[in-house]
Amino acid sequence: MCLAVPAKIVSLSGMTAEVETGGVTKKVSTDLVPEVRINDYVLVHAGFAIQVIDEQEAVETLKLFQEILEHEHEVS
Amino acid sequence: MNMKFLKDYRDGEIARGIIRKINEISRRPAKLMEVCGTHTVAIFRHGIREVLPRNISLISGPGCPVCVTPNRHIDEAVEICRRPGVILTTFGDMMKVPGSSSSLAAEKAAGADIRIVYSTMDAVDIARDNPDKETVFFGIGFETTSPTVAAAILRAEQEGIGNFSVVGAQKLIPQAIRALLQSNEIGINGFILPGHVSSLIGTKPYRFIAEEFSIPAVVIGFEPVDILQGIYMLVKQIEEGTARVEIQYNRGVPPEGNPHAMNLLFKVFEPADAIWRGVGTIPGTGLTIRPEYSRFDAVRKFGVCIQEDRDLPGCRCGEVLRGVITPLQCGHFGRTCIPENPVGPCMVSVEGTCAAYYKFGKGASGDEA
Numbered sequence: 001m002c003l004a005v006p007a008k009i010v011s012l013s014g015m016t017a018e019v020e021t022g023g024v025t026k027k028v029s030t031d032l033v034p035e036v037r038i039n040d041y042v043l044v045h046a047g048f049a050i051q052v053i054d055e056q057e058a059v060e061t062l063k064l065f066q067e068i069l070e071h072e073h074e075v076s
Numbered sequence: 077m078n079m080k081f082l083k084d085y086r087d088g089e090i091a092r093g094i095i096r097k098i099n100e101i102s103r104r105p106a107k108l109m110e111v112c113g114t115h116t117v118a119i120f121r122h123g124i125r126e127v128l129p130r131n132i133s134l135i136s137g138p139g140c141p142v143c144v145t146p147n148r149h150i151d152e153a154v155e156i157c158r159r160p161g162v163i164l165t166t167f168g169d170m171m172k173v174p175g176s177s178s179s180l181a182a183e184k185a186a187g188a189d190i191r192i193v194y195s196t197m198d199a200v201d202i203a204r205d206n207p208d209k210e211t212v213f214f215g216i217g218f219e220t221t222s223p224t225v226a227a228a229i230l231r232a233e234q235e236g237i238g239n240f241s242v243v244g245a246q247k248l249i250p251q252a253i254r255a256l257l258q259s260n261e262i263g264i265n266g267f268i269l270p271g272h273v274s275s276l277i278g279t280k281p282y283r284f285i286a287e288e289f290s291i292p293a294v295v296i297g298f299e300p301v302d303i304l305q306g307i308y309m310l311v312k313q314i315e316e317g318t319a320r321v322e323i324q325y326n327r328g329v330p331p332e333g334n335p336h337a338m339n340l341l342f343k344v345f346e347p348a349d350a351i352w353r354g355v356g357t358i359p360g361t362g363l364t365i366r367p368e369y370s371r372f373d374a375v376r377k378f379g380v381c382i383q384e385d386r387d388l389p390g391c392r393c394g395e396v397l398r399g400v401i402t403p404l405q406c407g408h409f410g411r412t413c414i415p416e417n418p419v420g421p422c423m424v425s426v427e428g429t430c431a432a433y434y435k436f437g438k439g440a441s442g443d444e445a
């Protein structure tokens with residue numbers, strides 16, 4: 001029920017955006033994230049964009065772990 | 077579209093590296109509760125229980141909105157859909173949930189105009205297109221969904237749509253976690269906090285878990301690497317003897333959440349007491365429409381008053397939702413209760429713990445807990 005999927009904003013008109021995910025486009029409401037821009041990634045839940053995805057954080061979170069794993073290789 | 081980051085969060089090699097790390101540091105017994113039903117399903121689907129060391133058990137919690145909705149609200153929706161000139165709209169998951177004496181699916185079969193919508197805005201569209209009818213949205217959900225109900229009410233207000241109203245049965249998560257901890261039936265050592273509820277509310281409402289109960293809690297995403305990395309973060313805290321609220325799912329959860337959406341939510345609704353199936357009334361975990369918007373309150377508009385609601389005989393959903401038993405301990409499970417013919421809501425909802433156990437097998441870890 002609290003599932004949300006990442007999608008990319010391809011166009012905006014008023015409080016409605018067209019988003020693309022896995023090659024499929026659909027319309028979502030942007031009432032909850034009025035600041036979104038074209039090309040942003042958003043989390044889509046029940047026809048609404050609920051949060052803007054921070055791509056930088058997406059990369060950083062993984063990097064943190066990759067560093068831990070690499071460090072492991074060095075010491076072993 | 078190149079969502080590179082998404083691919084990496086499904087990477088088998090990274091996942092195996094994290095599993096190795098968890099095995100390396102995990103010594104103490106750890107009961108971790110996944111609050112959210114979406115996590116329950118993701119954990120089963122990716123076989124996460126099977127790859128964790130035996131001292132770690134994953135326990136499913138109360139985070140399936142369909143499952144915790146008490147019969148009273150289903151009875152309200154049933155009563156309203158029987159009124160002449162009403163179009164009842166709802167999300168698909170609520171259709172088959174049995175109330176005290178009927179379900180929406182049964183009412184639809186008997187001729188009621190019940191329509192499944194994907195978005196609350198679809199319900200507003202239906203109201204606009206059918207000015208001679210009353211369109212009612214039966215709203216359930218947590219903080220992920222409730223702002224969308226508020227946005228629909230605000231949209232209807234803005235457009236002057238007077239034939240739209242809502243049966244509100246939405247709930248708030250953080251104080252429900254407090255209620256679980258206060259009864260402390262299972263001795264939880266760590267919380268896997270719901271990613272998408274947190275996208276809206278941020279981390280502040282969870283601080284009491286660490287500060288008052290000294291239990292670590294991590295907001296975790298839904299891809300396999302997310303879940304494993306989040307479990308590693310929890311285990312690390314448990315082994316170090318610390319308790320903090322951390323975010324693994326940084327890309328979708330800023331610490332402050334989505335304040336704009338929460339403002340919309342609390343413009344229309346205010347916190348109230350709520351009944352949770354199997355738990356009872358928990359103060360401050362419900363949402364009621366503020367007096368300024370009371371014309372959108374369907375229960376008031378239609379003068380519905382449910383005198384008494386009945387529980388489902390023999391269904392142990394309440395204990396399942398509190399993590400006290402697993403579905404395997406319910407006598408109905410897999411015999412008289414299956415997804416095609418469910419006895420209780422935890423088998424109806426695809427995110428219900430009983431349905432997840434049935435679909436994905438019985439799960440190796442956590443069942444003995």
Ligand code: SF4
Pocket residue numbers: 390391392393394396403406407408409410413418419420421422423424430
């Ligand atoms: S198996 Fe069926 S009857 Fe038993 S607790 Fe789950 S939903 Fe209720």
